[in-house]
Amino acid sequence: MTFSRLLATASLSLGLIASASVAAQAETASLDLVGPLAEYKIYVAENTSQLVKDTTAFVAAIKSGDVEEAKALFAPTRTSYEKVEPIAELFADLDVSIDARADDYEKGEADPTFTGFHRIEYGLWEKNSTDGLEEVADRLLADIIELDNRINGLTFPPETVAGGAAALMEEVAATKVSGEEDRYSGTDLWDFDANFAGSRKIFDLMKPLVVDSDPEFVATVEANFAAVDKVLATYQTESGGYVTYSNLTDDDRTLLTAKVNTLAEDLSTLRGKLGLD
Amino acid sequence: MACPVNNHSNRPTHAQGCPVASRRQVLFGLGAAGGALASATGATAAETAQSPQVADAPSGHLGDTLQSVPFHGRHQAGIVTPRPANGLVASFDTIVQSPDEMEQMFRRLTERIAFLTSGGDVPDRDPKLPPLDSGILGPHIAPDNLTVTVGLGASFFDKVGLEALKPKTLQRMTEFPNDALDPELCHGDVVLQFCANTQDTNIHALRDILKTLSGHLVLRWMQDGDVPVILPGPDGRAESARNYLGFRDGSANPDSTDANRMDEIVWAGADEPAWTQDGTYMAVRIIRNFVERWDRTPLGEQEAIFGRTKDAGAPFGGTHEYDEFDYADDPDGALTPLDAHIRLANPRVPATEENIILRRPFNYANGATRANQLDHGLLFIAFQADLEKGFIAVQNRLNGEPLEEYIKPVGGGYFFVLPGAQNAGDYLGRTLVDAVS
Numbered sequence: 159m160t161f162s163r164l165l166a167t168a169s170l171s172l173g174l175i176a177s178a179s180v181a182a183q184a185e186t187a188s189l190d191l192v193g194p195l196a197e198y199k200i201y202v203a204e205n206t207s208q209l210v211k212d213t214t215a216f217v218a219a220i221k222s223g224d225v226e227e228a229k230a231l232f233a234p235t236r237t238s239y240e241k242v243e244p245i246a247e248l249f250a251d252l253d254v255s256i257d258a259r260a261d262d263y264e265k266g267e268a269d270p271t272f273t274g275f276h277r278i279e280y281g282l283w284e285k286n287s288t289d290g291l292e293e294v295a296d297r298l299l300a301d302i303i304e305l306d307n308r309i310n311g312l313t314f315p316p317e318t319v320a321g322g323a324a325a326l327m328e329e330v331a332a333t334k335v336s337g338e339e340d341r342y343s344g345t346d347l348w349d350f351d352a353n354f355a356g357s358r359k360i361f362d363l364m365k366p367l368v369v370d371s372d373p374e375f376v377a378t379v380e381a382n383f384a385a386v387d388k389v390l391a392t393y394q395t396e397s398g399g400y401v402t403y404s405n406l407t408d409d410d411r412t413l414l415t416a417k418v419n420t421l422a423e424d425l426s427t428l429r430g431k432l433g434l435d
Numbered sequence: 436m437a438c439p440v441n442n443h444s445n446r447p448t449h450a451q452g453c454p455v456a457s458r459r460q461v462l463f464g465l466g467a468a469g470g471a472l473a474s475a476t477g478a479t480a481a482e483t484a485q486s487p488q489v490a491d492a493p494s495g496h497l498g499d500t501l502q503s504v505p506f507h508g509r510h511q512a513g514i515v516t517p518r519p520a521n522g523l524v525a526s527f528d529t530i531v532q533s534p535d536e537m538e539q540m541f542r543r544l545t546e547r548i549a550f551l552t553s554g555g556d557v558p559d560r561d562p563k564l565p566p567l568d569s570g571i572l573g574p575h576i577a578p579d580n581l582t583v584t585v586g587l588g589a590s591f592f593d594k595v596g597l598e599a600l601k602p603k604t605l606q607r608m609t610e611f612p613n614d615a616l617d618p619e620l621c622h623g624d625v626v627l628q629f630c631a632n633t634q635d636t637n638i639h640a641l642r643d644i645l646k647t648l649s650g651h652l653v654l655r656w657m658q659d660g661d662v663p664v665i666l667p668g669p670d671g672r673a674e675s676a677r678n679y680l681g682f683r684d685g686s687a688n689p690d691s692t693d694a695n696r697m698d699e700i701v702w703a704g705a706d707e708p709a710w711t712q713d714g715t716y717m718a719v720r721i722i723r724n725f726v727e728r729w730d731r732t733p734l735g736e737q738e739a740i741f742g743r744t745k746d747a748g749a750p751f752g753g754t755h756e757y758d759e760f761d762y763a764d765d766p767d768g769a770l771t772p773l774d775a776h777i778r779l780a781n782p783r784v785p786a787t788e789e790n791i792i793l794r795r796p797f798n799y800a801n802g803a804t805r806a807n808q809l810d811h812g813l814l815f816i817a818f819q820a821d822l823e824k825g826f827i828a829v830q831n832r833l834n835g836e837p838l839e840e841y842i843k844p845v846g847g848g849y850f851f852v853l854p855g856a857q858n859a860g861d862y863l864g865r866t867l868v869d870a871v872s
Contacts, residue, residue: 412653415653416649416650416651419653423646426565427565429563430565431564433563
C-alpha cells in the first residue's frame with residue numbers, strides 16, 4: 159500500500175489510463191531492455207497466475223468457515239502479490255480494494271469500504287472467525303482475477319519496472335519495518351521476503367546492462383541483498399515460512415532497516431543508470 | 436540588510452541593531468504605503484512584481500544566513516557556542532559492528548558536517564538520477580550558523596566491542612521517579628545535535644546525513660525546538676530566554692566564555708580514558724510541560740515553585756536575574772522555599788559546586804495530545820564533565836520537587852560528545868579509533 163494510492167481514489171478509469179500511457183512509453187524502450195522486460199513480464203504473469211490459484215483456495219477456506227486453514231493460507235497467498243507490487247499498483251483501484259490497510263480509512267476497521275487481504279486478516283486474527291468475511295472474500299477473488307486479466311493485457315512501462323526495484327524497498331521502509339502492514343497476524347516477514355524477492359528479480363534482470371559501467375554499484379547492491387537474506391534466514395521456519403514479526407530482535411530490525419534504506423538509495427539510481435527517464 | 440522576522444513563530448525579533456517592529460506593524464505599514472492603494476486602483480504587473488506576495492520567501496535572516504561557526508577545533512562546536520534560535524536532536528541506532536566500520540562512519544560524518552556547516556554549492560547531477568541534495572535550501576547552501584555535534588551512547592561501545600574504552604560515567608539513562616519514559620523516544624547509539632538560525636537549515640542537514648549515512652545509521656527518534664527571541668533588558672544586556680512555563684531558563688549557567696570554568700565543568704577530566712580529552716557528557720531530556728494547568732496556577736505559586744520572579748527572573752529579594760545571591764541568610768526557606776526548583780538544582784554551597792552543569796535547552800511544540808491538550812515542553816540539553824556528578828546528581832536532588840506536578844519527562848538519553856576535529860586532516864572520533872589500534 160503506498161501513499162500514492164490515497165491520491166488515486168478508487169476509479170475504474172485509472173486502469174485504462176495506465177494501459178494507454180504504458181503502450182506509448184513502451185515503444186521508446188531501448189533494444190537492450192526488450193529481453194529483460196519480456197522476462198519480467200513472464201515472472202509477473204507466473205506470480206499473478208499463482209495468486210489466482212492461491213486466492214481461490216484461501217477464499218474457499220474462509221467460505222467453509224475453516225479459520226485455521228484460512229490463517230495458514232493468508233501469508234503464503236499474499237507473497238505472489240507482494241512480489242509484483244510495482245506492477246499491481248499500476249491499477250490503483252484494485253490495489254485499494256485488495257491491499258489497503260485500516261489506517262487508510264478515517265474510520266479504520268469499521269469503515270464499510272475497508273476490504274481485501276487486511277480486512278480478512280482483521281477478522282481471522284482479531285475476531286478469530288470467518289463470520290461476515292464471505293462477501294469480502296468473494297470480492298477479493300474477483301479483484302485478483304481482474305488484476306490478472308489486466309496485467310496480462312498490459313505492456314510494461316520500462317521505467318516502472320526498473321524503478322520497481324527501489325519502489326519495493328520504499329514499501330518496506332515506509333510501512334513494513336514498523337510491523338504495521340500485517341499487524342493482526344504478525345506475518346510481516348513473509349511480505350518482506352516477497353518484496354525483497356521481487357526487487358532482486360528486477361535487479362538481476364537489469365544487472366547485465368549496468369555491470370560493465372558500474373561494477374561497484376552492482377557489488378554494493380548484491381552485498382546488501384545478501385546481508386538481508388542472512389538476517390531473514392535466521393527467522394525462517396522449517397516449512398519455509400517465517401516466525402511472527404515480534405520475534406525480530408531490535409538489532410536485526412535496525413540492520414534490516416539500514417539495508418532497506420541503503421538498497422532504496424542505491425536502487426533509486428537504477429532507472430537513471432539504464433538511461434530511462 | 437532586511438531586518439529579520441522569525442518565520443516560524445511570527446514573533447518580533449531583535450538582532451544586529453535592527454529597529455524592532457512587530458509583524459503586525461510591518462503589515463500595517465505596507466498596507467498604508469502601497470498594498471491597500473494597489474488593491475484599490477488595480478496594480479500593474481510591474482507593481483505586483485515589486486510588492487511582497489504571500490508566498491514570497493521571508494526576507495528575514497538574509498544576513499543571518501551567512502553567519503558561520505568554525506567546524507574545526509579542540510572541542511566540537513554546539514556546546515559552548517552561543518545558542519542560535521533553533522535546535523534539533525536526532526538519535527540513531529547504528530549497524531556499525533567493527534572499529535573499521537566505525538572509522539568509515541566517523542570519516543563520512545565529518546565530511547558531511549564540514550560541508551554543511553561551511554556551506555557551498557550542491558553538485559549537479561544527471562537529471563535522470565535523484566538529486567544529491569534535498570534542495571530545500573536551494574542550489575547554494577548557506578551556513579546559517581549551523582553546528583552539528585556528534586555524541587555516542589553507552590550502547591555504541593557495546594555494539595562495536597569497545598566496552599573497555601567507554602567513558603567512565605557513560606550509562607544508559609534510567610527512569611527517575613517522575614519520568615514516564617516512552618521507549619521510542621529514549622537512548623540511541625549515536626546522537627546528533629543540530630543548531631542553526633532557522634529550523635530549515637537543521638532539517639536540511641538532518642536529511643543530508645540520513646541520505647549519506649544510510650548504510651551506518653538508522654533514525655531512532657528526533658525532537659526539534661526553538662528559543663523564543665526576547666528584547667534585551669533596559670541596560671542593554673541580553674537576558675536569558677524563557678521556557679514554555681514563561682520562566683527564564685539558564686540564568687545561573689556558568690560563564691561559557693570562561694575557558695577555565697568550562698575545563699572544570701564541561702570538558703571530560705584527566706581520570707577518563709585518554710581518547711575522551713576535549714569531549715563532554717551530554718544529557719538530553721524531552722520534558723513535557725502541562726502548560727494549560729500551569730497557566731491556571733496562581734502567579735505567586737508559580738514563582739514559589741521556581742524560586743524566582745516570573746517577569747524579571749530575579750531571585751526573591753533581588754531585582755535582576757543576574758543578581759548574586761546564596762541561601763545563607765534564608766536557612767529555613769522563608770524567602771525561597773527549600774523545595775523551590777532553583778534551590779534544589781543549585782543549593783549554592785561549596786559541596787554542590789561539583790554538580791554545576793551547562794544547560795543549552797530548546798522549547799518544543801509538538802501539536803496536541805489525545806487528551807486535547809498542547810504537547811509542549813522542553814528539549815533539555817546539558818553538558819558536563821561527569822554525568823554522575825552533573826545531571827544525575829542534580830536530577831536526584833530535584834526528585835519530588837513541586838514542579839513535578841507540571842512536568843513529565845518522556846524521553847532522552849545520555850551520550851558522550853566526541854572531541855573536536857582539529858583541522859582539515861582530522862576527523863571526529865579519531866582519538867577513539869586510534870585508541871583501538
